[in-house]
Amino acid sequence: MSHHPPGSEDVDLAVIGAGINGLAIARDAAARGLRVVVADRADLGSGTSSTSSRLIHGGLKYLERYDFRLVRESIRERHLLFRTAPHLVHHYPMLIPFYAGDSRPGALIRLGLAAFDVMAAGRGQGRSRGVAVREVARRWPGLSTQGLRGAALYHDAQVPWAERLCVELFLDARRLGARVLTYTTVTGLLLDGDRVAGMRVEDNRSGAAAEIRAAVTVNAAGPWIDTVLDGQVASRRLNGGTKGSHVVVDPFPGAPPTCIFFEAAADRRPIFVFPWEGRYVLGSTDLTYEGDLDEVVASDAEIDYLLAETNRIFPSAGLTPDDVLYSVAGIRPLPYTAGVSDNAKISRGHTVHSHAPAHPGLITVIGGKLTTHRALAEDVTDEVLRTLGRGRRRCLTRRRAFPGADTADWPAFARDFVRSSPLTPARSRRLLDVYGVRARRVLDLAAEDPSLAEVVDEESGALAAEVVLAVREEGAVTLADVLLRRMLVGLGADMGLSAAEACAGVAVRHLGWDDARARDELAAYEAELRRYRPRALATPASPPSGDRRTP
Incomplete structure (x- = not known):
């Protein structure tokens, strides 16, 4: 189930992939007045990002x-x-x-x-x-x-x-009007003859299918760009x-x-x-x-x-x-x-590859890196506007603050927050590092319901309020989304295993999960952690891999 269920609609731009590049494209394009929908089969930034x-x-x-x-x-x-x-x-x-x-x-x-x-x-x-x-x-x-x-x-x-860069790009893109569908698989491209006219999507949980018609479709699936194209349009291999x-x-x-x-x-x-x-x-x-x-x-x-x-x-x-x-x-x-x-x-730069004239309406993003995500998005939006024939529109993201830095004086805000916070200085600074100015929202939730002031992870000092914030306001769907890519306690020494049950309990009490959902989420979380080979799960030796050293 995505946090925004899919529905058939017409937009200017459809983006495949909600990694850092796809989200940055959505933000830049929405800031320049385009109607944007993003779809990803998993969570925000849960792949390469x-x-x-x-x-x-x-x-x-x-x-x-x-x-x-x-x-x-x-x-x-x-x-x-x-x-x-x-x-x-x-x-x-x-x-x-x-x-x-x-x-x-x-x-x-x-x-x-x-x-x-x-x-x-x-x-x-x-x-x-x-x-x-x-x-x-x-x-x-x-x-x-x-x-x-x-x-x-x-x-x-x-x-x-880095996970929070993706979350904040999502928050800002949504604020600017973009729609982001997570846990929504792109099952195919919509074709009008040779022209790509959007994408077919399916909600992973409900199975609900929809068509999203778009004037331009951008394939920003990172290492999976060739998978998106395979069997849909003729293309040479693009990802290496x-x-x-x-x-x-x-x-x-x-x-x-x-x-x-x-x-x-x-x-x-x-x-x-x-x-x-x-x-x-x-x-x-x-x-x-x-x-x-x-x-x-x-x-x-x-x-x-x-x-x-x-x-x-x-x-x-x-x-x-x-x-x-x-x-x-x-x-x-x-x-x-x-x-x-x-x-x-191999170049670490990026290329904005138009499939026209063979397949007009389709652009694939090749390459890109964390540092230059914004520049990549600016280049893609420029190309989208050219394709739409709408002329150049000024890019706004060079100076636009991320949601967590939406203050005139960040150092002053940080000092005032630590001084006025009811938490210890160390725990207050952690909230600032994770949420920026939105740390106040965590404290507001805890003040509204004292049970949300409960510490759910002793190592980090994370609060129950963060679980609620992650799901209600930051697009988290699963327990793994909450722990690994919102609160980030899943990146601690035991990868959040000691906090997982308490966080699932918060979701039961405040977010409508039942006990069966909580058990399923805990099991799914452990399964997701296996790819990290965590010591806390005593993961056995890795299976044979597809690695190959160059000469």
Whole structure:
């Protein structure tokens, strides 16, 4: 059951996929006056958007491929996110160590950083600087100094809760008039001859079917774009996504105070070890993947690779597979590139591909990344307007604040909220980090019904009111939606298993669930967690995967 049941209707734009790109397109198009409907077979941002490295890259690593356009775009979009989503996107320093034998010598990295600083002038969080071996040993004492030739400190950005970017794009798109149908499968494209005239959809729970006729249909299904097109319209292969996996561990001996961005010894690709919400993320891999897009799981080999590389540069870490709290794996929606010998050479930019003249009315989005979702949406809406023959309309999203940052002075709001909140400072700051100014709505619900002030997760301090807010106002349908992509307690050490029953109980008391629904939701939640291989569920070794290393 979607939170907006489908119904036959005519719109300007139909969007397939409610990941970060599909939602950003809906927001941008609705802001420019278009009637928009989005459909997704699952929850908001529950595919690739929830499996990223949670970094808002300024684009430093794209300099290596001389992709200056993508670097400039990434710098601009990072800068805009600092202003429009300050509660979600934060300054994030990274240390880049240089070791003897690295394929990228320190002098080359320093040159790249100098070029990046010039390109980012006025839009960064400070200039990069060199760090001597002695300072590295003092400030990052756990980092190996064997073969260390120096380091550089670089300033980038992190979005700890990328899931909330998707939720807030949804909230703003809805506020602007877009309609978003989750748990609604696109069963086919509507065709008038060769022209694509919309999409057929079916509600996953009720089975209710509908036709949504649209002047333009945008396929923004990420790695699934070819699946959407298959058997519907003639098209070459468009997606060639690679698999990226991460593991999450507790702080370990020698763990760094900042992100460490270093070259892996095994395959020379740059990888990260970075602090994240009291824990550490190690990642990521970059493997050619030809397996089932719906069964993407970090393999034993990937986990071993990430642990070995971390143990190599942090000699006292001693990490083993038993230390992995859970893993996260997804497919990057990259353009298909035949005969590629190095996945790092595949473009990380995006392409707005019109299927006209063969199939007018259909546009497919190829590629795209978390940082540049807004720019991608602007480009898509520009193309939609051209297709509609309506002329250019000014894009409003460059300066439009996200719903959680809808205040004239975010730092002042945050200070006042912590000062006036009945919660502890730590729990108040968590609400701000997750909801921004909408944290007040959580407290309002708790004030209206004292039972909603109950803490349902001891680790985070999350409140029962957040369960109600997630379903009533943020489009959550299932328990997994609530825990993994709204409250985010599902990303804690035990992936929310200790909080799940209490949260289901809140739904029974306040949201109309019966006991049978609660039991079904708890079972479905555990089933969804299996792909993360959580330690709390003692998941067995991963099955054979579709991974393939490039030569």
